[in-house]
Structure formats: structure tokens, C-alpha cells
Amino acid sequence: MSQHERMVEELAGYALGALAPEEAAALEGHLRSCERCRAELAWLRPAVEVLSASVEPREPPGRLRRRVLEQARAEASAQGGRLRWRRIGALRPAYALAALAASVLVAGVAGYELRGSGPQATTTPARVTGLASPGTRGALVRFGDWGTLELSGLPPLRRGRVYEAWVSSGGRVRPAGVFEPSPAGAAAAGVTGLADADAVMVTVEPRGGRSQPSSPPILVAPVS
Amino acid sequence: MGKADTLARLGDEELARLVGAKDVAAFELFYDRHATAAYSLAYRIVGDAAAAEDVTQEAFLSIWRSRSGYDATRGSVRGWLLGIVRNRAIDALRRRAAAPRLAFEGEVEALAGASSGEGTEALALQRETASELRAAIGSLPGEQAQVIELAYFGGFSQAEIARLLAVPLGTVKGRMRLGLEKIRTALAEEVL
Numbered sequence: 130m131s132q133h134e135r136m137v138e139e140l141a142g143y144a145l146g147a148l149a150p151e152e153a154a155a156l157e158g159h160l161r162s163c164e165r166c167r168a169e170l171a172w173l174r175p176a177v178e179v180l181s182a183s184v185e186p187r188e189p190p191g192r193l194r195r196r197v198l199e200q201a202r203a204e205a206s207a208q209g210g211r212l213r214w215r216r217i218g219a220l221r222p223a224y225a226l227a228a229l230a231a232s233v234l235v236a237g238v239a240g241y242e243l244r245g246s247g248p249q250a251t252t253t254p255a256r257v258t259g260l261a262s263p264g265t266r267g268a269l270v271r272f273g274d275w276g277t278l279e280l281s282g283l284p285p286l287r288r289g290r291v292y293e294a295w296v297s298s299g300g301r302v303r304p305a306g307v308f309e310p311s312p313a314g315a316a317a318a319g320v321t322g323l324a325d326a327d328a329v330m331v332t333v334e335p336r337g338g339r340s341q342p343s344s345p346p347i348l349v350a351p352v353s
Numbered sequence: 354m355g356k357a358d359t360l361a362r363l364g365d366e367e368l369a370r371l372v373g374a375k376d377v378a379a380f381e382l383f384y385d386r387h388a389t390a391a392y393s394l395a396y397r398i399v400g401d402a403a404a405a406e407d408v409t410q411e412a413f414l415s416i417w418r419s420r421s422g423y424d425a426t427r428g429s430v431r432g433w434l435l436g437i438v439r440n441r442a443i444d445a446l447r448r449r450a451a452a453p454r455l456a457f458e459g460e461v462e463a464l465a466g467a468s469s470g471e472g473t474e475a476l477a478l479q480r481e482t483a484s485e486l487r488a489a490i491g492s493l494p495g496e497q498a499q500v501i502e503l504a505y506f507g508g509f510s511q512a513e514i515a516r517l518l519a520v521p522l523g524t525v526k527g528r529m530r531l532g533l534e535k536i537r538t539a540l541a542e543e544v545l
Contacts, residue, residue, distance in 0.1 A: 142511050146439060147504035167426075174428040176537035177361065180505050181394045181435040183486035186479040189392035193406045194384060198411075201380050201417045259541055261407040264429040266364075281364025282429060313425070315364035 132159065136166055144173045145180075162281040175263035230321055249274075255329075255350035264314075269329050269350035275321040279351060286333060293334040294318040295342060298326040305329070307338040326352040358380075365430035366423070373422030380417055388413075391438045398442035398506050400448075408445050412438040427511060443508030451471065489539060497532030500525050 136159045142148050143156050170187050255267035255278070264282035278294055286292070294305040303322075310316040320329050330346035356418065360368065360382050368386070391412060398404035416422075427433050450525035477522060490498055502510045503517070515522040 138530065141533040142504070142526060144533065145501060145504040145529060146436075146443070147509065147514070147529065149510050171426070173533055173537055174432060175504065175540055176533045177484055178435065179536050179540060180431065180490070180501070181390070181432075181439065182489055183483050184393050184397035186389055186393045186483055187396050187405075188475050188476055189388045189409060190402075190406065193392070193409060194388065196406075197384060197410050198377075198381055200414055202377055203416075204417065205377050206432050263540065264432075270362075279364070281366060297381045303414070310405065310503055311367075313366040313370070315367055315483050317362070320377060350470055 133163060133166070135165070136160075137169065140166060140170050140173060144170060144177050167308055178263075232267075236335055251353070253350055253353055257348050258347060260348060261347035265348065267331070267348045267350060268307065269320075269352065274324045276321065276323055276329075278318045278320060278331065280310065280316045280318070280331070280348070281314060283314040283316060285310070285312075285314075289336050290333055291311045291318065291336050291338060292318075293318060293338045295332065295341070295346075296320055296322055296326045296328050297328045297330065298322075302342060304338060304340055307334065307336075323352050328352055366425065369423035369433075372416065373419070375417075382406045383416075384413055389479065390431060391434060393479075394435055394438050395442045398508070399438065404449070405442075408438060408442045412441050415441075439505070446508050446522050490536065493532050493535055497528045497535070500528045501532045504529065505519050508537055 136156055139148060139152065139156050143178060148156065156166075160170065169250060237347045251271050253271070255269060257265050257267065262282060262284040265280070265284075266282050267278060270277050270279055276288040283292065291307040291309060293307045295302050296305050297303075300343045308316050308318045318331075323329070328349050328351050330342075330349045332342045332344050332346050334343055356378060360371070360379055363371070363379075368379055368383050372383050388409065392405055392409045395408040395412075396402065399405050399408060412434065416434065423430055423433055427436070490501075493501075499518075500514055503514050504511070509517065511525050512522060513529070515525045518525070
């Protein structure tokens with residue numbers, strides 16, 4: 130058995146935290162030089178997340194929140210006062226609502242004026258299909274007839290491919306714009322014409338987008 | 354738009370990055386997003402409210418103090434946090450094994466278990482998901498589910514499990530791998 134074959138055998142134990150420290154160290158050494166093992170481990174990790182998400186949920190007591198946050202604040206002020214909040218990533222200035230009306234709105238991370246006057250926002254979690262990357266999450270934040278599809282954990286696409294948003298109503302699907310996620314995998318896509326829509330979805334398409342989806346959706350958010 | 358609104362629109366990764374930059378408001382939101390998952394996992398492993406609170410607090414503060422911060426190659430933000438919670442909970446379990454539990458601890462737990470009562474709707478949804486996931490894990494062959502649970506929730510090493518079950522080490526490794534691969538495949542096929 131080669132060193133690689135021996136190490137592959139250990140990946141599940143490593144992902145579950147069940148290796149002795151010296152075994153874990155040996156595997157970590159191997160991982161640095163073995164891309165196949167790194168890929169295999171990355172593939173296994175979501176299974177471990179399933180385990181942690183399978184436990185009976187319990188609401189943490191309010192006093193725990195107070196304790197943790199008080200301690201964090203105390204440590205922050207001990208370190209020389211509050212650090213100024215700074216914008217990160219590809220944050221852009223607020224887009225005009227007119228841009229939304231044009232149906233496409235894309236940015237690395239949120240930063241839009243979306244909470245002006247108008248209807249109350251409703252948030253619906255999106256269903257992630259088997260085609261999506263395991264870490265992908267999404268939700269439709271709807272303000273009446275329009276809204277934004279908020280996405281995170283989108284993997285970078287290979288060259289020449291883009292994400293495209295779609296609005297489906299009464300069996301018809303119309304394009305709502307192509308977008309690229311931030312380096313960290315976040316995106317917010319503006320969608321309009323939701324009044325009579327059934328769902329908003331996302332597919333992966335050739336650059337420039339299509340007028341009809343050419344692949345099944347990676348994510349579907351029902352419009353309730 | 355207020356800062357809180359803007360923060361609330363950030364994905365987990367961006368929020369984690371702001372936490373890494375020592376932004377107090379971002380940390381507060383980070384706590385609110387993940388505290389229930391963290392506390393629930395801690396409770397599942399250590400089995401009582403007081404110890405689960407300590408573990409959860411240590412895990413969040415270790416992230417707050419961390420210099421290295423979140424690294425996307427280690428999986429999702431939630432997975433990264435829960436990995437830290439799990440390791441700290443197992444440490445707590447081992448420390449406790451060295452010092453036996455006091456008999457009256459159960460009563461203290463009952464008192465300590467009072468929750469803030471917020472977010473009960475979200476909790477109901479999580480409960481539903483959790484029970485579906487448990488059913489899926491329960492559908493694994495018993496011997497595979499057993500080694501996975503002993504390792505992940507019990508903190509036993511493969512060698513310890515082999516001794517405990519009186520089976521060869523290679524068998525434990527094989528069951529662990531098959532079981533985990535089955536969960537992962539079910540996830541990919543959207544069975545979970």
C-alpha cells in the first residue's frame with residue numbers, strides 16, 4: 130500500500146476528529162502535498178456538518194449572549210478602542226432603485242438602499258438543489274413586486290460561465306440577469322415582476338447569459 | 354441605511370471576515386446567527402446546560418481572539434465554528450472524565466436550562482431539519498452509525514473505538530469511511 134493509499138484510509142477519521150494527534154499531524158503533512166486527498170477531504174466535510182446539524186436544537190440562554198458579548202466588548206476596548214467599520218470586498222455605492230427596475234443588480238456584497246418606504250420585506254429561504262456546491266445558501270428578500278436574491282457560498286465558475294437568475298411565473302421562465310459572486314462567494318441579484326411569479330431560481334450559463342435556462346437550477350426560492 | 358441593516362445582508366463569509374477585523378457589531382450578529390447551532394452541539398456532547406454554556410462561550414471568544422480567522426478551505430463558516438465547538442466540547446468531556454460528576458448536578462441543570470424564549474419559530478424549523486437528518490443517519494447500517502457517533506459526539510479515537518467494540522482497527526476505519534461516504538452521497542443526491 131502506498132503512502133497515499135494509507136492516508137486516504139485516514140481521511141474519514143480525520144474529518145470526524147478521531148485520529149490520535151500524531152496520526153492527524155502525519156495526515157496534515159500529507160495533505161499539504163496531495164491535492165487528491167485535499168479534494169477528498171473537502172468532499173467529505175459536509176457530511177460532518179450533517180452530523181452537527183442533526184442534534185436536537187436548543188435555544189441558548191440569554192445570559193450566555195450577554196456574557197459572550199460583554200467579554201468581547203471588554204477585550205476590544207482593552208485593545209485600543211473600537212475599530213472603525215470598514216467596507217469590504219467589492220462593495221459599491223448604493224444603486225438607484227432605477228437599476229432594480231432594469232431588473233439586474235449585481236454586487237459582491239450587500240450595500241444597497243433597500244429599506245426605504247414601501248412594503249415590508251419578507252424573506253424566504255431558497256431550496257438548494259443537488260447541483261449546488263454544499264456550502265451554497267440563498268434567500269429571497271422580497272419587497273412586494275421586487276426583491277433581491279441573497280446568495281452565499283457560491284463557488285467560482287470556470288472561465289466563460291456565469292450565474293444567471295430567472296423568474297418563473299405560470300410555467301414561463303424569463304431571465305433576470307447574469308451575475309458574478311464576490312471572491313468570497315456572495316452575491317445579491319435584483320429581481321422584479323414578482324407579483325405574479327411562482328419562483329426565482331439560479332442556473333449556471335455560458336457567458337452573456339441565455340434567454341432560456343440551458344441547465345437545471347442550482348437553487349430555487351419560492352415566491353409566496 | 355443603518356449599519357445593522359447592512360451587516361444583516363452580508364453572507365456568512367463576509368461577516369466572518371469582519372469578525373476577524375474585530376468589528377463588535379459584526380461579532381454580535383455572528384453570535385446571533387450561529388449560537389443556537391453551537392450551543393445545541395455543545396449540549397449534545399457534554400450533556401448538561403452549564404458545561405454547554407461554557408463550551409459555547411469559549412468557542413465564540415476563541416474566534417473573537419483568533420489572529421488567523423476563517424479560512425474558506427476548511428469548509429463553510431458554520432462548519433468551521435462547529436468544528437471548534439466540537440473540539441472544545443470533547444476537551445470538556447475529557448476533563449470531566451478525570452473529575453467525576455457530582456450527584457446534584459442534574460438539579461442545577463434543570464434550573465440553568467431556562468432559555469430566553471426567542472426565535473421559537475426558527476427553532477421549530479431547525480428541529481424538523483435535525484430530526485430528518487437524524488433519521489437519515491439512523492438509516493445507516495448500525496455498526497457504521499455507531500463508530501461515527503462514538504467518534505464525533507463521544508470524542509473516541511479510532512483506536513479507542515476498536516478496543517471498546519473489540520474489533521480490529523481496520524474494521525473501525527472501514528466502517529467510518531463507508532458511513533461518512535454514505536451520508537455525503539445522500540447529501541449530493543439530495544436525499545438529505
